[in-house]
Amino acid sequence: MSPVPSGPPRVFLHIGLPKTGTTYLQQVVWGNRDRLRKDGVLLPGFGHREHLWAALDLQERRKLAKRHESAPGSWNRLVEEGMGQDRDVLLTHEFFCGASAEQARRAVEAFPDREVHLVVTARDAASVVSAGWQESVKNGSTVGLDSVMEGASAGGPEFSMRTWDLAGVLQRWTPAISSDRVHVLVMPSSTQPRDRHWRHFAEVLGVDPDAYELPTDTVNPALGIVQIELLRRVNVQLPSYSARDRGVWIRGYLAEDLLASQPRERGGLPLRHVERFAELDRVATAFITARGFHVLGDLADLVPEETPAASGREPGGVTAEELLESASRLVADIVADVRASTGDVPPRIRGIH
Numbered sequence: 001m002s003p004v005p006s007g008p009p010r011v012f013l014h015i016g017l018p019k020t021g022t023t024y025l026q027q028v029v030w031g032n033r034d035r036l037r038k039d040g041v042l043l044p045g046f047g048h049r050e051h052l053w054a055a056l057d058l059q060e061r062r063k064l065a066k067r068h069e070s071a072p073g074s075w076n077r078l079v080e081e082g083m084g085q086d087r088d089v090l091l092t093h094e095f096f097c098g099a100s101a102e103q104a105r106r107a108v109e110a111f112p113d114r115e116v117h118l119v120v121t122a123r124d125a126a127s128v129v130s131a132g133w134q135e136s137v138k139n140g141s142t143v144g145l146d147s148v149m150e151g152a153s154a155g156g157p158e159f160s161m162r163t164w165d166l167a168g169v170l171q172r173w174t175p176a177i178s179s180d181r182v183h184v185l186v187m188p189s190s191t192q193p194r195d196r197h198w199r200h201f202a203e204v205l206g207v208d209p210d211a212y213e214l215p216t217d218t219v220n221p222a223l224g225i226v227q228i229e230l231l232r233r234v235n236v237q238l239p240s241y242s243a244r245d246r247g248v249w250i251r252g253y254l255a256e257d258l259l260a261s262q263p264r265e266r267g268g269l270p271l272r273h274v275e276r277f278a279e280l281d282r283v284a285t286a287f288i289t290a291r292g293f294h295v296l297g298d299l300a301d302l303v304p305e306e307t308p309a310a311s312g313r314e315p316g317g318v319t320a321e322e323l324l325e326s327a328s329r330l331v332a333d334i335v336a337d338v339r340a341s342t343g344d345v346p347p348r349i350r351g352i353h
Helices: 022-031 033-038 048-058 074-083 094-098 101-109 125-138 145-149 166-173 196-205 225-237 243-261 271-291 320-341
Strands: 010-014 088-092 115-122 182-186 294-296
Touching (some): 010 196, 022 033, 022 088, 022 196, 048 074, 048 094, 074 088, 115 166, 115 196, 125 145, 125 243, 125 271, 182 196, 225 320, 243 320
Parallel strands (some): 010 088, 115 182, 182 294
């Protein structure tokens, strides 16, 4: 555990990237909010959603009120709450990394006389993009992976290379922050202890990692490549949903309840794009090294010899027969749920087919 400095209160801006273990870390801090406060770190706002709103509010997103009438102004509310207390403050959401250089500068300058730290969780580019595209489909996107590879947004800046390019994010966010206050946390591999990510995060915050209860349930589960391609095609047929309804019905019900329980095969990127993402990894690693940022984890993991995303199956290889099989399972589960909603039969047992 790092010693807590005796200087001014610190502000930790955890800005992502997406698909780098952010959900896990946010589960830990929000699930232990009271303990964190006792340890001198404030999580302002009413919950995780307000930090999401604040990330979009900082970026001056139009139509933010459509998410919720309280969403506009959320950034200023969190800043005011944080500045109103003489303690460390943590703001955490992966959508913050989509901010422009000017917006990032304003975010840092919103905390005068505070010691601002930037916390960036990182992973190799191929894995980030592959998982990020799948996440966009779970949130209602119909954009194919090839289009994303060609530069198309998969559903707003938060699902695009703007937030998936580690070097680009660091270049926008770090000019106003000294290098020793930029913390790059490399996401542990599947062969490493899961709590390693939290231990690194806790080290940055200056808290005892063993004093915190860690989640045991898997959240934000990945889908198999057949299931994600099926969902993308289902999204084409759906009407326009609000952000809330997308979260409840597409992401929550179709993706994470029904499709995530089906047998899955890992998806990957087309081989023709592998070198492109390897170059992004090399550029990011060189930038981090040159700037002398504080790195926790092995920086070499950002440039793996073989990435899971590169070795997985491409979406274009999914067959009509596989889609039909997955769709049949999906329809059967939906019918079971509709039937159970009448009260005539017991509810379907989740994850059992």
